[in-house]
Amino acid sequence: MSVVTRFAPSPTGFLHIGGARTALFNYLYAKHHGGRFLLRVEDTDRKRSTDEAIQAILHGLSWLDLKWDEETYQSENADRHREVANQLVADGKAYKCFCTPEELAQMRENAKSSGGGTRIYDGRWRDRDPAEAPEGIAPVIRIKMPLEGETTIADLVQGDVTQANGNLDDLIILRSDGTPTYMLAVVVDDHDMGVTHAIRGDDHLNNAFRQLQIFKACGWDVPEFAHIPLIHGADGAKLSKRHGALGVEAYEEMGILPEAMCNYLLRLGWSHGDEETISRAQAVEWFNLESVGRSPARLDMDKLLNLNAQYMKSADPARLAGGVLADAAAAGITVSPDAEKRLVAGMPGLASRAKNTLELFELSKLYLTDAPIEMNEKARDSLKDDDARKTLAELAELLKKATSWGEDELDGIARAYAESRELKLGKVAQPLRAALTGTNVSPSIFEVMAVLGREETLARLEIAAN
Numbered sequence: 001m002s003v004v005t006r007f008a009p010s011p012t013g014f015l016h017i018g019g020a021r022t023a024l025f026n027y028l029y030a031k032h033h034g035g036r037f038l039l040r041v042e043d044t045d046r047k048r049s050t051d052e053a054i055q056a057i058l059h060g061l062s063w064l065d066l067k068w069d070e071e072t073y074q075s076e077n078a079d080r081h082r083e084v085a086n087q088l089v090a091d092g093k094a095y096k097c098f099c100t101p102e103e104l105a106q107m108r109e110n111a112k113s114s115g116g117g118t119r120i121y122d123g124r125w126r127d128r129d130p131a132e133a134p135e136g137i138a139p140v141i142r143i144k145m146p147l148e149g150e151t152t153i154a155d156l157v158q159g160d161v162t163q164a165n166g167n168l169d170d171l172i173i174l175r176s177d178g179t180p181t182y183m184l185a186v187v188v189d190d191h192d193m194g195v196t197h198a199i200r201g202d203d204h205l206n207n208a209f210r211q212l213q214i215f216k217a218c219g220w221d222v223p224e225f226a227h228i229p230l231i232h233g234a235d236g237a238k239l240s241k242r243h244g245a246l247g248v249e250a251y252e253e254m255g256i257l258p259e260a261m262c263n264y265l266l267r268l269g270w271s272h273g274d275e276e277t278i279s280r281a282q283a284v285e286w287f288n289l290e291s292v293g294r295s296p297a298r299l300d301m302d303k304l305l306n307l308n309a310q311y312m313k314s315a316d317p318a319r320l321a322g323g324v325l326a327d328a329a330a331a332g333i334t335v336s337p338d339a340e341k342r343l344v345a346g347m348p349g350l351a352s353r354a355k356n357t358l359e360l361f362e363l364s365k366l367y368l369t370d371a372p373i374e375m376n377e378k379a380r381d382s383l384k385d386d387d388a389r390k391t392l393a394e395l396a397e398l399l400k401k402a403t404s405w406g407e408d409e410l411d412g413i414a415r416a417y418a419e420s421r422e423l424k425l426g427k428v429a430q431p432l433r434a435a436l437t438g439t440n441v442s443p444s445i446f447e448v449m450a451v452l453g454r455e456e457t458l459a460r461l462e463i464a465a466n
């Protein structure tokens, strides 16, 4: 049997990090088994679904590099859902219910006062002849749930979970306006898409008992279920707005690399020994459902940020440079071909100092423009001093005579100059850094000079010295 998984988001908001993790697990499970990973946008609730949310979900999945093999929109399958509902009626597995709103309200009252079980609908149209239907009432279609016994789900994460059938209402599968309910749509689509494994949040476990009965009524194979514990905040409480950053796009905006995000989400509730840094290829090779934990995982921002810093160091410099150039374009900074070359050459030194892509962009600015560069307050301050400017002018004269422009030689020239004036190297390096970077934080100043090249270095020194 070839494995088919699906991610089935309801497009009512952004791609929640819980949803992103569900998508990742489905993706990895499918790829581990050489199967297919499908995307089904559950847009049946037309009022709450928005195009904006759909775009946010598609963007989020693409950003995380979770490529889906097929894409469907649930609302497009409504005819098929209706057909199945009517077939179930024809087969005697479902029935039309003509209850009035008043009758239903009364049933809810009765259920409340009797205080037992979760079954509310009393089944009054279950075996009644539709010929007795009152006039002017458009019926709904309800599924016949078993009245006795129990339903057990052999969940691949939770183990066996059992529910008394007495708790299962004859739920509505088709509304009186002919629209399918969510519960029916999920079952029909999972069947039609050939889904073999439904991996999703454990807030859907209760639905699974009901869905299993719909599968059975249709005479279809039931997929395997795997209900994964939800993600909680650092305080152990269910994730909510108050925990901040719930959508993956917020992490993208925070400068997190997608592979760091995936690695972090993977470790949130799944483990492989003590491995912390896990590449996509390793994740595909190792992923299994047995190692998904049964208790909720806690979101830990520090861990994510540390992991990200690690990924920054090992990311391909050309790719990071591409990201910086895109940020520069968005910020309206024009980057000359020379500056672009400097950026690529200096990238390893920059990336090893940046914990995220926002910091990387800030650090990169020193290479992005040609002289004259912008100076921040601190840099300007350290160049106010006459002696500092004299230092720069003298050093520039020595640098002009350098026979090669490597880091070591530049370092040697600056040291020899500092010694000749009986200055600490820091006294020379500080104005040098201000002049060359416009800031007071940067990679080693000799690395910066080497990357900037002779001409640009001297141009910046000259401007600062005067």
Ligand code: GLU
Residues within 6 Å of the ligand: 007, 008, 009, 010, 042, 186, 198, 199, 200, 204
């Ligand atoms: N559309 C549901 C949700 O976004 C998921 C349904 C499912 O995975 O079966 O929570």
